[in-house]
Amino acid sequence: GNSVTQMEGPVTLSEEAFLTINCTYTATGYPSLFWYVQYPGEGLQLLLKATKADDKGSNKGFEATYRKETTSFHLEKGSVQVSDSAVYFCALIGNNNDMRFGAGTRLTVKP
Amino acid sequence: DTEVTQTPKHLVMGMTNKKSLKCEQHMGHRAMYWYKQKAKKPPELMFVYSYEKLSINESVPSRFSPECPNSSLLNLHLHALQPEDSALYLCASSLRPPGQGSNQPQHFGDGTRLSIL
Numbered sequence: 217g218n219s220v221t222q223m224e225g226p227v228t229l230s231e232e233a234f235l236t237i238n239c240t241y242t243a244t245g246y247p248s249l250f251w252y253v254q255y256p257g258e259g260l261q262l263l264l265k266a267t268k269a270d271d272k273g274s275n276k277g278f279e280a281t282y283r284k285e286t287t288s289f290h291l292e293k294g295s296v297q298v299s300d301s302a303v304y305f306c307a308l309i310g311n312n313n314d315m316r317f318g319a320g321t322r323l324t325v326k327p
Numbered sequence: 328d329t330e331v332t333q334t335p336k337h338l339v340m341g342m343t344n345k346k347s348l349k350c351e352q353h354m355g356h357r358a359m360y361w362y363k364q365k366a367k368k369p370p371e372l373m374f375v376y377s378y379e380k381l382s383i384n385e386s387v388p389s390r391f392s393p394e395c396p397n398s399s400l401l402n403l404h405l406h407a408l409q410p411e412d413s414a415l416y417l418c419a420s421s422l423r424p425p426g427q428g429s430n431q432p433q434h435f436g437d438g439t440r441l442s443i444l
Contacts, residue, residue, distance in 0.1 A: 317369035
């Protein structure tokens with residue numbers, strides 16, 4: 217079945233550091249890929265998405281590129297802020313139409 | 328601000344109580360979802376409603392009873408819950424149900440944090 221694997225956390229960075237959170241997937245066909253962010257005490261917010269190979273999703277300085285050759289959708293940000301501290305979930309919707317989440321990666325950004 | 332509204336935000340109940348969680352969206356979405364999220368874990372799908380009809384039940388115990396009165400509202404009725412049911416319950420919606428057109432992202436509410444005494 218479809219699955220998502222993302223790097224285990226927690227990740228701790230200093231403000232203005234470069235962020236990468238790795239995400240790889242297993243799916244048949246051409247899934248749509250998503251990054252969600254969950255701030256403390258809140259639900260999940262859609263951060264960005266990509267629906268086909270080589271698409272780049274971007275939002276709030278975050279980017280991720282759909283790489284079919286490496287089945288990856290790594291999340292990057294050039295300069296993180298304290299306010300980016302949250303849990304980040306990689307997810308996919310595949311041909312069988314159910315959403316699969318990765319385990320989540322907790323990011324803490326220190327001033 | 329989330330476009331999916333869940334009430335209450337917090338709920339504490341005993342194992343013999345009956346309570347309901349409510350979810351509302353006015354985005355014209357025709358699919359609605361209930362998820363359960365334990366601490367430090369991703370959300371787990373419980374139910375999917377497509378065009379107000381239950382389309383997926385992920386083998387959820389009968390002490391959880393979903394209801395979709397209309398296209399904007401989704402309820403989750405709770406009865407005789409167990410301590411292990413304590414979790415964050417998330418509602419989500421998407422423009423179209425899975426399998427109908429392109430894969431639509433799901434929009435989540437802020438959840439109801441449920442504690443069973």
